[in-house]
Amino acid sequence: MNALIDTRRTGAQILWDALRREGVEVVFGYPGGAIMPAYDALLDSPIRHVLVRHEQGAAHMADGYARASGKVGVAVATSGPGATNLVTGIATAMLDSVPMVCITGQVPSHVIGSDAFQETDITGVTLPITKHNYLVTKVDQIAPTIREAFYVARSGRPGPVLVDITKDAQQATTVVQWSERPVCLPGYRPEHRARATDLSRAAAMIDGARRPVILAGHGIVKAEADALLGEFVERTGIPVASTLLGLGGFPASHPLALGMMGMHGEAWVNRAIQEADLLVALGMRFDDRVTGNPATFAVGAKKIHCELDPAEINKNVRVDLPLVGDVKETLRGLLPLVARGERAPWLERIAELKGDSAVRDIQQMPHHGRLFAAHVMHDLWRITEGKAVVVTDVGQHQMWEAQYYKHDHPRKLLTSGGLGTMGFALPAAIGARFADPGAEIWVIAGDGGFQMTACELSTIAQEGIKLNIAIINNGYLGMVRQWQEFFYDGRYSATPLKSPDFVKLAEAHGLTGMRVTTREEVEPVVAAARSAPGTVLIDFRVEQEDSVYPMVPAGADLHDMIRRPSPIVETAHD
């Protein structure tokens, strides 16, 4: 009898045991009524808990942890408002295929449906933005559900999974039977493998192409296929264009790295894609920010699409040959089949397409003591030798970072691509810090987005962690201001932005704040931030009305770019 009593565990205890069995070391969360049994049991678990200041932050931290480490991130929240506060973070992870498990408390099972205090149907709310979700009402379901949730989150195309556990299920006790058998879910077949005949067809298309371009996406990073991509490029001599989330999947310093494609991609990259006779798309999904008008996208090119998720095939762009499977396996299969390639005429043509881009490059622009955001990015890249983990927010600074901070390694740029979530950077960087305690981490955020989750400065202070924070402060919601300048006759509706004194804000949190207003100050202040033991926030006061070039207007043809005026026109205050 005593032995039986000893082995009975509460649902709350089982939850943490189950997380430990999945290898979880840290979770990000916020307590409340319906999750209190779990929080009580947490005190006896070796799992570290990071107390966030808003549940959105918990979701972004779990997301940043997952992006930086490749492991599953975990967020915890209570029912009702706690759970709904997770929603933006879950959607962010969903659109970028980030493996994450969110645990929410739910009202006791006998009051579900009665509009009980803090009751929200969170499985209903998150149905379209989770890969899968569960409502657990029985203690016996907790262990198998957590196991399944991790399996679903990390297998196949990764994504967020939510497990909603009623309070009574957390409080009840049971004797757990831990299963060691592999999880098998009816109807869920996450593994695919490209057929040998299709690989041979692809190899023939690749060998026969005269103007091929590789489009490297996030899948390269996620599948850890960067080394194989390198071998494939060395062998075939095909130049590589990257998506925003694909940056770092192929070294920016490689001679065949073209740079970023799409709305704010390099002009020659977009032109090369439009002139290509073959696109080899690897782990990317032809997002509208990448293709521009799909009707005129690379019309002269045959398209091979290597993609894990069959639902992506022919979704946005019709392709000639889909290779459904893990991109690493696909590349491994293709490598021995493709011939060594010499593409000199095509590379010369691309060099020609680069044309006057250099003179339009803001790096060539005299700064006359003023501070351009692009200069800050370039200097940060130079000073950190391109080795930092950079976590960006959303807006102009995000695009300048993508253009001017050259990433040579995967998982070094963490950014919200699909959902474009302002407020992502600061909490995601906190998550990345727990994934990689030794890394140099830079948050790069706009003055607008930073304020959306600035409360997490308190989390940084409480946890005593070190980050470097660069606020690219232009006094506007810059990217929207730019669209207003280009497409709404310069009518700045609700984009001028007043901010707190960021230096004082940092200091109020017990952190260090610094300000930079000229380019000369960038280097010494960045050096001081890097060598400081604690978190340093730098308020970079940059040009207020600078724009990101080139730009493909939404829905326009990919080659129809707005270019930086050339020669660069000096602005009035010179």
Ligand SMILES: Cc1ncc(C[n+]2csc(CCOP(=O)(O)OP(=O)(O)O)c2C)c(N)n1
């Ligand atoms: C949560 C959220 N709300 C609104 C937007 C729309 N949006 C995209 S960029 C942007 C402006 C960002 O301004 P800021 O953070 O100052 O960065 P900047 O563009 O100036 O670099 C806005 C409002 C968004 N992406 N996310």
